[in-house]
Amino acid sequence: MAQPIYQIFLMKNTEAWYQLSQEEKDSISNKIGDSLKEVGAEAIVLCDASWSTETWQAFGLIKFPDIEALKKHREDSNKLEWARYTDAMSVMGTELQLSP
Secondary structure, X not given: OOOXXXXXXXXXXXXXXXXXXXXXXXXXXXXXHHHHHHHOOEEEEEEEOOOOOOOOOEEEEEEEOOHHHHHHHHHHHHHOOHHHHEEEXXXXXXXXXXXX
């Protein structure tokens, strides 16, 4: 049975990101967003953390409809060399159902 996969992430831009023109940054960001839409993912929250920590610029929680959607988004991200432009830490998991 397919179940939603949740991804929590912490991220910051790398020096390679800052070397891009604004048009290149916008294009890559838009393509990442398009990929999330195509796979049916929902960005539950995206947060600016730059004011509270030197380590991470942003964090967020994304809900993917299933593992296949997450894999497809990862493939799309790899084609865009997203990992070259960001340092990130992610954890994926499924919803924990606690007994009453």
